[in-house]
Amino acid sequence: MMSQTNAFFVIRQLLSELRKITPTQKLKHSIIVPHILNQCRKYKVTDAQLCKKRGEMIFLVNTYRCYLESTRRYKELLEKYHSKGERSIEQTADMVGFKLPHDPK
Amino acid sequence: MNRSIVHYQSVLSTLKIYNYPLFFQSTRKYPATPKRFYRKVDVISNGNNSYEITLDKKKVKTPGGNVLKLYNETLAFAIATEWDAQKDIIQRSSMHLTALCNTVIDNPNKTDKHSLITNLLNFLDTDTVLYYSDEDNELYKLQLKEWMPILDWFNEKFQTNINPVRGISFSCCSEDVKQIFEHYLNSYSFPCLHGLTLAVENLKSIILSVCCLNQKISIEKAVLLSRLEEEYQTENWGRIEWSHDLNLVDLQSRVSAALTFIHLNSEFNVVKTM
Incomplete structure (x- = not known):
């Protein structure tokens, strides 16, 4: 039972990541979602594929989720910091968590 | 002083180097990134378990000019x-799964299974989790706490006796250990070994990679253990988002792409009905 709630949680996390990277931001336009749901249903009874090990499916889903999330975060960070040219005083102060003298406290 | 500059410039202008843009600008020129030229991405199957990716009905090819052909449906969907x-x-540069498949199909370094395994075995001697700090006692304690269970698990699984060292001395694995491990690596297919190489090169540790492969630890944990010293230092000295977090x-x-790739390449489905 524990493993099933865990599987549910992991799949939901994966779907949330997939929603973020789909161009329209809608899950119904993602091409991989029907396939993933099919696969997960297939291993619903035993998520040990080929009876190899418990939790193999969960591990794979989790790894793929980690891949999507890290790639997304990487792109976000790159966009935020990479080659933006000279920053203004406000922006620089903001980056290191300072305030300018005339800013409200 | 002034006269010499004038002289210098006049010489340059007569040589016509002065107008040469690279001479005075020091900006780097990158090739323009291609725009997204397609609308619809699809996966097509052409029988006997092989799949191809299409962008607006055109097949995706590798940089080497071969058709990107995949033998696992889930992997094909992931790449699409x-x-x-x-x-x-x-x-x-951010499409690690596609890059990995391209490498396997094109094989630009002309490697074979044997040379991949030899390359991986060389990592055993210089594995990250075998070298403990001898300068900082706090860090040493942390490393003992975090790395020791991993090494214990590894030694138990492969019936080996690899010992960690402190400082800059060299921990050399015996030939027996390498032989056992070579036997283990031989059980993986050529594409999987390519994936494993990517994981090992990034984690700088074959022990952590194998640990991940056997589902002992998650990717996040493996990356954390690989960067243990950096994490420890950032806790003391501060963390910079555009360096530490980006890294x-x-x-x-990269590591999760490699592991996803290995898992999908080593699975095959047998459906048994009762």
Whole structure:
């Protein structure tokens, strides 16, 4: 039972990541979602594929989720910091968590 | 002083170097990133378990000019998703799964299974988790706490006796250990070994990679253990998002791509009905 709630949680996390990277931001336009749901249903009874090990499916889903999330975060960070040219005083102060003298406290 | 500059410039202008843009600008020129030129990404299956990716009905090819052919449906869908995730421009440097498949199909380094295994075995001697700090006692304690269970698990699984060292002395694995491990690596297919190489090169540790492969630890944990000293130092000295965090997520995405690739390439489905 524990493993099933865990599987549910992991799949939901994966779907949330997939929603973020789909161009329209809608899950119904993602091409991989029907396939993933099919696969997960297939291993619903035993998520040990080929009876190899418990939790193999969960591990794979989790790894793929980690891949999507890290790639997304990487792109976000790159966009935020990479080659933006000279920053203004406000922006620089903001980056290191300072305030300018005339800013409200 | 002034006269010499004038003289210098006049010489340059007569030589016509002065107008040469690279001479005075020191900006780097990168090739323009290709725009997303397609609308619809699809996976097509052409029988006997092989799949191809199409962008507006055109097949995706590798840089070597071969058709990107995949033998696992889930992997094909994952790669199609990767292409579909490119919003305005195609950022090929962030498509690790596609890159890995390209490498396997094109094989640009002309490697074979044997040389991949030899290359991986060389990592055993210089594995990250075998070298403990001898300068900082706090760090040493942390390393003992975090790395020791991993090494114990590894030694138990392969019936080996690899010992860690402190400081800059060299921990050399015996030939017996290498033989056992070579036998283990031989059980993996050529594409899987390519994936494993990517994971090992990024984690700088074959022990952590194998640990991940056997589902002992998650990717996040493996990356954390690989960067243990950096994490420890940033806790003391402060953390910079555009350096430490960027490095962390980059490592995570590379290692998780490698592990996803290995898992999908080593699975095959047998359905038994009762």
